[in-house]
Amino acid sequence: MTTELKSPQQQIFDAVFAASLSLGYDTYDYLPAESADLPFVFVGEQINTDRRTKRFLYGEVNQTVHVYAMQRNGEQPQGTNRVDFTGMMDQLKIEMRKIKRTDNFKISHGNINDQIMIDTSTSTTLLHGVIEVPFSFQ
Known part of the structure; x- marks a missing residue:
């Protein structure tokens, strides 16, 4: 049985997914049902560009990460306030x-x-946060 090498794009996706999990966030590779616990992270879209030379593969991956949380307001004391939400986004970055x-x-x-x-x-x-990270690989 042979094991295929993961693409650089998949390796970057996996690293971003693992980074979110390491922070203890509920993390998905799909947008979960409305009943999912909030807050959560959805590691979403990728835009990929790669170049192959005779000896090397290199390129760019633009990875989008979505963060969702229930907005706390005066009528609903439960939920996430904006300071906690931006802190969550900062930790992901x-x-x-x-x-x-x-x-x-x-x-x-x-x-x-x-x-x-x-x-x-x-x-x-x-609250819906969108983080776009341009990665380069070589």
Whole structure:
């Protein structure tokens, strides 16, 4: 039985997923049902560019990470306040900046972008954070 080498894109996805789990966050590779416990992290979309030379494979992976939490407001004392939510996003960014290697590739990253939105697509108002991390591998 032979074991195939994971693609660099999958190795980066796995490293980001593991970074979220290491912080103790409920982490998914899909958007879970509305009944899922909040807060949670969804390691989502990737945009990939790779180049192969005769000897090497290198390229870029833009990884998107979503963070969802119930918004705390005056009417609902339960939920996550904005300070805790931004702290959660900051911890994720710190952990993703620590990713320097995967099993087979050296990793670097560019500037991390993030945004926070109010999500009213469910019966509960949510905070929805989006973190975009550009990784390079070689």
